[in-house]
Structure formats: structure tokens, C-alpha cells
Amino acid sequence: xxxxxxxxxxxxxxxxxxxxxxxVVLGLILVGAVAITRAVTKSRNSGxxxxxxxxxxxxxxEVPRQLxxxxxxxxxxxxxxxxxx
Numbered sequence: 001x002x003x004x005x006x007x008x009x010x011x012x013x014x015x016x017x018x019x020x021x022x023x024v025v026l027g028l029i030l031v032g033a034v035a036i037t038r039a040v041t042k043s044r045n046s047g048x049x050x051x052x053x054x055x056x057x058x059x060x061x062e063v064p065r066q067l068x069x070x071x072x073x074x075x076x077x078x079x080x081x082x083x084x085x
Contacts, residue, residue: 053070060068060079069078 053072055070055072057067057080058070059082060066061075062068063079065082067080067082069076069080
């Protein structure tokens with residue numbers, strides 16, 4: 001047994017190699033979780049961007065106190081002041 005507790009360089013390499021798979025798996029899980037979180041956050045922040053939203057005037061997600069026209073699929077460049085009340 002050497003100073004670090006392994007009988008040979010092979011045993012030390014095997015111990016290090018056996019850690020690689022769990023670390024890679026945990027990394028892939030983390031990357032997947034981040035991707036899912038970003039997708040959910042993006043869909044929640046898109047306002048009326050779902051295909052099920054009817055065309056019409058909605059609060060502008062970029063400019064407070066303004067309305068923006070949603071054509072049913074995309075935001076247009078048409079904006080109007082939001083009426084108080």
C-alpha cells in the first residue's frame with residue numbers, strides 16, 4: 001500500500017475512473033434541469049404568446065402602461081397608450 005492508500009496505480013486509476021460516470025450523470029441532470037427551467041420561465045414571461053390566445057390588444061410585455069397588438073401568433077409593432085382605470 002502506498003502513501004495515499006492504494007496498492008497500485010491501477011487501483012488509484014480505477015477509483016478515479018469509477019467517479020467519472022456519476023459525475024457525468026449528475027452534470028447531465030443539472031444541464032437538463034437548467035434547460036427545463038429556462039423553457040418554463042420563457043413561456044411564463046411571454047405573456048399572450050401562446051397559440052391559444054386570441055388576436056387583440058394586450059398589456060405590452062416590454063413597455064409598462066402601454067398596449068401592444070397580438071396577432072394570434074406574434075406581437076406586432078403596433079402600440080397604444082393604456083387607458084387609465
